[in-house]
Amino acid sequence: NIYDWNDVINNDNSKNLLQEIKDIIEEHTFENEFLKELDTYLKNDEYYAVRSSSIEEDSDSFSFAGQFETFLYIKKEEILQNIKKIWISSFSDHIMKYRKEQKINNKINVPAIIVQKMVNSEKAGIAFSANPINHNKNEIVISATFGLGNSLVDGIESGDLFVLDKNFKILSKEIKEKTVKQNFDYEKKTIKIEKISDSSEVLNENELRKLTENIIKIENFYSLPQDIEWAYENDSLYILQSRPITTF
Numbered sequence: 184n185i186y187d188w189n190d191v192i193n194n195d196n197s198k199n200l201l202q203e204i205k206d207i208i209e210e211h212t213f214e215n216e217f218l219k220e221l222d223t224y225l226k227n228d229e230y231y232a233v234r235s236s237s238i239e240e241d242s243d244s245f246s247f248a249g250q251f252e253t254f255l256y257i258k259k260e261e262i263l264q265n266i267k268k269i270w271i272s273s274f275s276d277h278i279m280k281y282r283k284e285q286k287i288n289n290k291i292n293v294p295a296i297i298v299q300k301m302v303n304s305e306k307a308g309i310a311f312s313a314n315p316i317n318h319n320k321n322e323i324v325i326s327a328t329f330g331l332g333n334s335l336v337d338g339i340e341s342g343d344l345f346v347l348d349k350n351f352k353i354l355s356k357e358i359k360e361k362t363v364k365q366n367f368d369y370e371k372k373t374i375k376i377e378k379i380s381d382s383s384e385v386l387n388e389n390e391l392r393k394l395t396e397n398i399i400k401i402e403n404f405y406s407l408p409q410d411i412e413w414a415y416e417n418d419s420l421y422i423l424q425s426r427p428i429t430t431f
Contacts, residue, residue: 208293209267225259225298227258229258229300230255230258230301231298232253232297232298232299233254233297234253234269235253235272235296236295254269270296299423302423303331303366303416304331304332304414305329305415305416305417306327306328306329306385306386306390307335307412307413308342309410309411309412310324310394310410311323311324311409311411312399312401312408312409313431315410315428315430315431318431321348322354323345323398323399325346325386325398326342326343326344327342327343328364329361329385332412332414332423333365336412339363340361340362340363343357343385344356344357345386345391347391351392360380360381361379361381363376364379364381393420394413394420401425407431409426409427410428411424412425
């Protein structure tokens with residue numbers, strides 16, 4: 184049977200329905216064509232991020248940010264089991280509650296999955312293509328720290344703060360003492376947290392300009408102000424994620 188979310192959320196038998204769906208996911212067999220494609224593109228000695236990309240997630244109306252599971256530093260042989268874990272997480276209690284509160288009712292689906300090569304960055308951060316504080320759409324706000332961007336996302340580190348206009352003029356900058364640096368420990372397969380004391384600027388002039396150029400391009404592509412996660416590794420810029428700024 185095909186239910187919409189409203190059937191599941193408000194049904195007296197909702198727990199059984201949810202368990203039935205989770206069991207179907209657990210028993211799912213991946214098609215050979217899909218398995219061959221994974222084998223073609225994924226390498227045994229690389230680490231990957233397995234994350235969701237739902238048509239509802241981070242839309243301009245609703246943000247499911249942090250609601251679905253994300254798995255980092257996953258080896259090739261662990262990909263399939265983590266895809267299923269993300270699908271199952273889309274039927275968790277807190278997502279059911281969020282759907283009910285936001286009155287999000289549509290056909291049941293599992294989120295699409297993105298498999299990305301992990302970036303063990305030397306510097307990383309968050310950027311907004313419009314200022315989320317004063318709602319000025321001509322201002323770009325960039326936060327930057329050393330190591331992985333987890334330090335900023337998790338609120339451990341505030342990092343450097345740059346505000347620029349879209350002609351690349353720096354309107355203000357706050358260069359702070361960075362006290363924490365996170366990187367991946369490949370031997371222990373865990374994130375190591377290193378205590379540091381570094382008051383130097385995270386981004387040099389070229390890195391800042393290159394990042395700003397890409398932020399503007401991304402906003403123009405989506406025609407909406409964007410909330411972006413980025414990273415630099417070996418002098419290469421990686422855009423990890425882009426989603427609408429829901430406050431706009």
